[in-house]
Amino acid sequence: MSKNPSPSRRKFLTATASVVGGVGIAVAVTPFLSSWKPSKKAxxxxxxxxxxxxxxxxxxxxxxxxxxxxxxxxxxxxxxxxxxxxxxxxxxxxxxxxxxxxxxxxxxxxxxxxxxxxxxxxxxxxxxxxxxxxxxxxxxxxxxxxxxxxxxxxxxxxxxxxxxxxxxxxxxxxxxxxxxxxxxxxxxxxxxxx
Structure with missing residues (x-):
């Protein structure tokens, strides 16, 4: 096993972590932003x-x-x-x-x-x-x-x-x-x- 991971694998892991983090933030923020919309009654x-x-x-x-x-x-x-x-x-x-x-x-x-x-x-x-x-x-x-x-x-x-x-x-x-x-x-x- 090599101690230095390849640069392509590092880029892949960084990109994957960024996408998963972005999706997580979007899921967390959506209910918050939806609460700003006026209700049907309003x-x-x-x-x-x-x-x-x-x-x-x-x-x-x-x-x-x-x-x-x-x-x-x-x-x-x-x-x-x-x-x-x-x-x-x-x-x-x-x-x-x-x-x-x-x-x-x-x-x-x-x-x-x-x-x-x-x-x-x-x-x-x-x-x-x-x-x-x-x-x-x-x-x-x-x-x-x-x-x-x-x-x-x-x-x-x-x-x-x-x-x-x-x-x-x-x-x-x-x-x-x-x-x-x-x-x-x-x-x-x-x-x-x-």
Whole structure:
């Protein structure tokens, strides 16, 4: 028996040990990496939500859940849309420059279709849920034309979710990503841009 193994045998043993070690590391790491994947339940919670708005009445607000958030859909009539121009001077960010909304909703109505407003129903101050207060309301001031009022700290938003001046909320209500699938079906969680 020779005391010095041949170089070819040494290369073979080194290569074999490397392959076996690599397979062992892959087997050990696979469950760890798999644990980083979201569960089926988590994936379902973040998936888009489809809503049929064809039977909504003018002035009606419905609430749906998407990603554990309340999402409001408001069907606005022509009188409600007209109030958006009437309150512009009272708003902190009337052009929605400092607010969150998809590009398709960056307009005076903050919506794809002016008739349907889609908003996250969470106040941008401390996360309370504002109340829908349509029409004039003396409790909210002579200039109130309808919109959303947060009873927690008094923030007010118009019928496009734009925040009034001199209230605690820093920005307009957020518009989630959404798109119209057809004239009466909205898909929340996806946009045409995506």
């Amino acid at each position: 994936l379902a919670a973040g998936s888009p939500v489809s809503i049929d708005v064809g039977k909504m009445q003018y002035g009606q607000l419905i609430t749906v859940e998407w990603r554990s958030l309340p999402i409001w859909i408001l069907r606005r009539d022509k009188a409600q849309l007209k109030t958006l121009d009437d309150v512009t001077d009272l708003l902190s960010d009337p052009d929605s420059k400092d607010s969150i909304q998809p590009k398709s909703s960056q307009n005076e109505y903050r919506s794809i279709n002016p008739e349907y407003l889609v908003l996250k129903g969470i106040c941008t101050h401390l996360g309370c849920v504002p109340l829908y207060r349509p029409g004039k309301d003396v409790e909210l001031g002579a200039d109130w034309e309808g919109g959303f009022f947060c009873p927690c700290h008094g923030s007010k938003f118009d019928l496009a979710g734009r925040v009034y001046k001199n209230v605690p909320a820093p920005t307009n209500l957020s518009v989630p990503p959404y798109k119209f699938v057809n004239d009466h079906k909205i898909l929340i969680g996806k946009t045409k841009e995506a």
